[in-house]
Amino acid sequence: MLEVNHASKIFAKGTPNQKIALRNLNLSLKEGEFVTVLGSNGAGKSTLFNAICGSFILDEGSIRLDGRDITFLSEHKRARQIGRLFQDPMKGTAPNLTIEENLALSYSRNSKGLFSKAVGKKERELFREKLRTFDMGLEDRMKTKIGLLSGGQRQVVTLLMSTIVTPKLLLLDEHTAALDPATSEKVMEITNRIVKENNINTLMITHNMASALVTGNRTIMLDDGEIIFDMTEEKRKGMTVSDLMVMYSEKKQQNFDNDRILLSN
């Protein structure tokens, strides 16, 4: 499904600020996998997402999506098959456009032609029906400007926008982190439902280790630009947060020891 092969990226190469963001990273997703991504700040989680989305082009390595090489494809062309949500609910919607206009814009991936009416009767009906399933009353506010909605509501609309034309891959970058606990739970529940219903391959960054272990069916942890562990469903069953912490510090210690050997030689 998604294949990231030997991905490397160095920012500000050759300057004192050089930062190795991705280190020969390999990741392969099977059909229908929902992977949670853990890692401390600066581990390269968002960089990995940016690489997949095409915000920059890799220094080394390749990316394939559904058998197609997308390594050098421009960002907006990749977006046809990749949906993405950010932590900031403001980022995914246009505040001065109404709910239905925002939805119509992402629905235009199914374009009927540039000069066809964006929000027709059929579209409006479809949007209303989809919004109703969220049970947030949004279906009655389709002509409200998105800027007037709360963060949680905006995030739900963004979620619908990025999945209304089913993407091959959904990238969630801590999309519930800016929301209050109750809203966050609700958004998470909707996310799970949408992903399951449409069987979308998903990568989700989170800092909540407990939820990372129970959400989806695979968990990976990144550190310093590489995947330090990768647990499929069976392996992570019965894992607790403290097990995870122990594994993490062991791995860190190992790296530290390796460095020491290297330096003492």
Added chain:
Amino acid sequence: MSVFIGSMELGLLYAIMVMGIYISFRVLNIPDLTTEGSFTFGLVISALFVTKGHPVLGLFMAIAAGAVAGIVTGFLQTKMNIHPVLAGILTMSGLYSINLWVLDGSSNLTLLGTESIYTMLRSQFEGLSRDTVELMIGAVIVLIVIVILYFFFQTELGLAIRATGDNPDMVRASSINVDTMKMIALAISNGLIALCGGLITQYQSFADVNSGVGTLVVGLASVIIGEVFFGRRSLTIGFISCVAGSVIYRYIIAIAINSQWFPAYMLKLVSSIIVALALALPVIKTKIVESKAKRRRKSC
């Protein structure tokens, strides 16, 4: 009475330019200085075609010329990553030479005695007075432009352009090329501005390469005056408020000149002050509120 009708006529014609400026300034959120060049570009192109005996074709060529100017600015902004204001200045400055070149090196051209859409339609409707015909031309063209824009901005392309000014990241995430959207919007904006120039030259039977100076500020002032009366609501109301703003602006000028509050050469200064004040208003308001609050707490 003739001042009253004259201002109305000018207001309607300039409304087309104001709508063009509205698209770049309010929809795309870019102050586009190409305006000053593309207005004159449309004007001289239209004048050139009038002298060759093709006034109607001249208007369409003016639109095309303005659109090309807009695409150049858009290209500099997006593909070459030049600051939007500077990109506009570069195009405007370059167009100055091109405009002189169109007029064969002379800085002005009189169109007296040639056939324009005004002379054509005046002879077509002989029963009507000259003013009525001129007013109708302005009103009909403005109406056509509004109707086209109304439908255009409801299409998928139009929606994508509106979203580009609002949140480009989201547009990119919806698999739409943001750079192309900006270029198309600037092409439409400058096409309208050039059409306005093309009409003005036929209206006054005269072309001058310096007539674009200050048009952006005039346009912005009209946009802002319109918004004072209509508020900032939907896009269609925005376009209607542009027309109102443009007409009101002409009346303010006519009144000011007739009552001799200030000499005609002060117009550009007054326009600049109107725009500066209108843009500064939000800041001034909060400052006033803050200082009031301060004083209240000090006196306690």
